[in-house]
Every structure is written in C-alpha cells, then in structure tokens.
Amino acid sequence: MAGRVDAVREQFSLFYRCEVGKVTGYVVKVTGATVHEAADATQAAFVLAWENWTCIRNPRAWVRTVATRELYRSMPDRRTLAGQALVGDSAVVEPGEAWREVVAALAELPLMQRQVLAMTADDFPDDVIAHELGTTAQAVRQNRSRGRRALKAVLSRRRCGDA
Missing domain, CATH: 1.10.1740 (Rna Polymerase Sigma Factor; Chain: A)
Structure with missing residues (x-):
C-alpha cells in the first residue's frame, strides 16, 4: 500500500x-x-x-x-x-514584452478563440480541446483558423500604431 x-x-x-x-x-x-x-x-x-x-x-x-x-x-x-x-516581485518571473503583446492582443478575441489558441499552444489535440470546451473538433479547427487570422490582424494593427 x-x-x-x-x-x-x-x-x-x-x-x-x-x-x-x-x-x-x-x-x-x-x-x-x-x-x-x-x-x-x-x-x-x-x-x-x-x-x-x-x-x-x-x-x-x-x-x-x-x-x-x-x-x-x-x-x-x-x-x-x-x-x-x-x-514579492522577485519571486515571479515576468514574461517578456513580446509575450505581453500577444496576451493583450488575445484579449481582443472572443473567448472560444482564445481558449482554442491557448490549448493548441499547449499541444492539446482537437478532440481533447473539443471535449473540454463542449464543442466539436470541426468547431475547434474553425475557431483556431479564425483566431489565428484575427490575432495576426490585431498584432499587425498594434505594430502599425493604429491601436
């Protein structure tokens, strides 16, 4: 035992x-x-x-x-x-500027797209993401595609100074 x-x-x-x-x-x-x-x-x-x-x-x-x-x-x-x-601040490693930019840009996306992109970044397969988010694998793929496009557009807009 x-x-x-x-x-x-x-x-x-x-x-x-x-x-x-x-x-x-x-x-x-x-x-x-x-x-x-x-x-x-x-x-x-x-x-x-x-x-x-x-x-x-x-x-x-x-x-x-x-x-x-x-x-x-x-x-x-x-x-x-x-x-x-x-x-204290010394106990926590703060993320870099690029990471903070991505997190700020992610905040502009719908929740489902943020969740799918974050779980994809953590190497979850589509079926697991679908199960955890209560949706289908097809919806996961669609949200990932739309989320990536939207994230790219937001980051591009922010870098051009239009934010």
Missing part, C-alpha cells in the same frame, strides 16, 4: 513540475489576468487536482479548466485585493 501511495505522489509531483508554469501561462492568455492572479488560481487548481487525482482522466486539460474557473470565481476578490501580491 505504501508503495502505491508513493507512486501516486511521485506521478502527481512530476505532473505538477511539468505543468504548473504552462497552466499559469494558459490562464493569463485566456483571461488576461496578471501573472500573480493566474498563479494563485493555478495553485488552487493543483490542490483540487491532488484531492481528486485518481479520478481525473485527462489531468492536463482538467487542471487548465479548473484554474480558469478558479480565476473567474475569485474575480470579485480581485477588485478588493488589487495590487496586493502575495509574493
């Missing part, structure tokens, strides 16, 4: 180490949250993942969905805690 518990703990630990940064980035891209806010939501999602680990069929998709929901659930609190980071 102890061997099985250790194996599960090690499996979860490896999953956490590989995915925590990616999930935080996903939440920022989809919601436009700050890195601090996304990290808090991601941590809450991983706590829930650990509590339900043996029941989760697709942990990569599950934790992204839960982290996004956790962020939206905390939104009223965000207004009252604005600017009060739980850790």
